[in-house]
Amino acid sequence: MKRRLWVQSAAAACIASPSFWARAQPGSAGKKIVLGQSAAFSGPASALGEKFKQGAMLQFDKANAHGGVGGRLIELKSLDDGYEPDRCAANTKAFIEQGVSALFGYIGTPTSLAALPLATAAKLPFIAPFTGAEALRTPFNRQVFHVRASYFDETAEIVKQLLAVGIKRIAVFHQNDSYGKAGLEGVTRALKPHDLAPTGLGTVERNTTAIEAAVASIMASKPDAIVQISAYKSCAAFIRAARKAGFGGTFYNVSFVGTQALAQELGADARGVVVSQVMPFPFTPVTILSGEYLAAGHAAQGDKFEPNYSSMEGYVAAKVLLEALHRGGQGSDALIQGLEAMHDFNAGGFFVDFNPQKHTGSKFVELTILQEDGRVRR
Template sequence: MSKSTRSRPLSRFAASIATALVAFGLSAAARADILIGQTAGFTGQVAASVKELTLGARLYIDKVNATGGVNGQKIDLQSLDDGFDPKRAAANAQTLIDKGAVALFLTRGTPHTQAVMPLLDKAQVPLIAPSTGAMLLHKPVHPFVFNVRSTYQREAERAVQLLLEMGNTRIALVQVNDTFGADGIAGAMAGFNDRKMKPVAHFTYEREKPDIAGVVKQLIAADPQVVLMVASQQITADTINALRAAGSRILGATLSNNASNGFVQLLGQNAAGIIVSQVFPSERSTNVPMVRELGDLVKAHPAESSGQVTPAMMEGFASAKVLVEALKRAGKDPSRAAIQKVLNSMTRYDLGGMEVGYSPTDHTGTNYADIAIIDPRGRFLR
C-alpha cells in the first residue's frame, strides 16, 4: 500500500475527530455559565458599602447556583474593581461586554453609571439594578437600564419632609459637586418647596479633593439643627466626625447610598443618632418574606456576612432576585435582547413582600422611601 493510500483513512479519521470536537465545543458552549458583569468601587470611597451590596447579591446567586442554576445553567457574576473612578468603570464595562456578558449588574455611583450608559446602546446590553437613584437613569427612560431602587430625588424629598415634621426648621444642605450631588439636592429642594421653606445654608464639596475642614467651619457658623449630606460614605463620615471633634452637636442625615455597616464603622462612636434614608424594607422586619429569606442565608454563611443583615445587603439581595427572574423568563441560553424583552414585560414581580415592575415606558421598579436612625449598637432603627 502506498503512502498516499494509507493517509486517506487517517485523514478521514482526523476529520471525524475534528468534527466531533467542534460539535462538543458547541455543546459545551450551550451549557456554559451565564456571564453577568459588574463594575463597582471595591476599593476607594465606597468600598465598604459596595462589598456589603455585592455580598447580598452573591448570597442569592450562590443559592440559585447550588440548586441547579437557571434553566440548568450556573450564573457567573464577574466583578471588577473600578476604584470609584468613572473612567475605570467605563473601561471595566467594556471589558465585560467584550467577554460576552449578557447583562451588566449592580454598578455603583451616578457619574460611574453615566459613563457606562453609552456602552449599553452600542452593545445592546441591559444594565440591571444600578446602585444609584439618579433621575437620569429614570427620565427619560433608557431602553437598557432597569432600576430596582427608588430615586435619590424621591428619598431626599421624603427625608426633608420628615425632618421638618420632626420640628427641625433649620436644615443645612451639603453636596458633592457632581451629578449625584445635584440630583439629591434637587429632591431635597422639592421637600423644602412642599413646605414653603428654604435651607439655612447650602455648601458644596469637590469630589476628588474635598475641603472637609472648610465645610465644617462653614456649618458651625451657619448653626443648623440638622445637616443633610449628599456625598459618599467616606466624605459624610469624615465630616460628621470632624463636627464632633470640633464640639458641634449638629444632627447628621444622609441618603441610602450610606446605609451600610461600613458607614457605621467609619463613624465609630459618632454613629448613634445619625439619620439615613432607606429604599428597602427594614432588615429586621422578619414578617416580610424576602427579609426573612436573606436573614436565613446570612445565618447560614456567618463567615462572609458577620451574621448581620444590613440595608446595603438588602439592596444587593433584591437586585439579584430581579436579575435571576429575568434570566429565568429569558429561557435557555438567554441573550441580551431576550433579557431586555422579558424585563419590559415584567409588570409586577413580588420579591417577597415588595413588588417591582417595568414597562417600555417605565423602568423605575419601585418608589419605596423611608428613614432610619442609627442606634447606639450600630443598627438602623425605624
C-alpha cells in the same frame, strides 16, 4: 398597604423552593449567563461594592447549586473601579468586548453615568445600578432597570419628616459630583413648594475627606439639620467635625452612604444619625424577604454573616434578575422583556413593578436611626 404586603407575600415563598431553581432546559449544559459588574472594591467606598456583591452572590450561588437558569450557570464578573468614572468606563468596554449578557449592580452615580452611553450603544441591559440619580432615570432608556427608589424619593421623605417637626433651617453637605448634585437637587425640589431653600451648602471631593471648608461654610448658616449626600467616610468625618464645632442638630443621609459602614466609621458618634432606606429592614425577619435573606446569609457564612442594607440590595437585585431570566430568557431582548413582564412582582414583602414604559421598579422609602452601639432602629 401592610395587609396587602402580607397577603401577597406568601406567593414569594415558592420562589425560594428548589423546584423553582431547577427549571433546566435540555441542550444548554456547560453554557453560562455572564454578567459584568464594575464597582468600588478599593478606596473609601469599597464597602458598598463588597457588600452588594456578597448579597447578590447569595442568590446566584443558590441558583447555580440547583442548575442555574435553563441549565445555564450564572457567572458574575466583577472589576474594581475605585468609584472613579474613567476606570468604570474602561471596565465596561472590557465587558462589552467579552460579550457579557448584561451589566449588573454598578455602584454609584458618576460611575454609572460613565457606563450608561456604552451600555446603550451596545444594547446591553443595565440592571440595578446602586444609585438613585434622576439622570439615569430621565429620559427613559429601554436598557436601564432600577430596583431602588430615587434620590428625589429619599430626599422628599427626609424633608417631609423635617418639616413635620418644625425644622426649616436645613443645610446640605454634598459630594462635588453628579451624585452630590442629584441629592442637592432633590432637597431643593422638596423645599421649594414650601418657599424654602437650603440655608447653607458645603462640598467635598469624591474619594476624599477634606471637609474643613464645608464645615465652616455650613456652620456659618446656623442650620438646625444637615442633609448629607456623600459616601460613608466623608460623611463620618463631617459629622465629627461639625459636632466638634458645636452643631447640636440632626444629620440625615440618603441610602447610598452605606448604613453599616457609616455606623462602623462613627462608632459611638453614630447615635441619632438618620439614614433613609430603599430596601427592607435586613436585620430581623420582618418580611418573608428579610427572613429568606438572613437564612441564606447564615447558611453561607454561619456566624460570620453580618446583615446590612447594602448586601440586602444586592440580594434583591439578583432575585429580580433571576426572575426576569426565568420569565423572558437569556438574550438581551428576552431579558428586557422578562423584566418588563414583572408587574407588581412580590419579592417577599417588597414589590417591584416594571412595564414597557416604566423601568423604575420601586418608590419604597423609610427612615432609620443609628444607635451608639452600631445598631439600626426603624
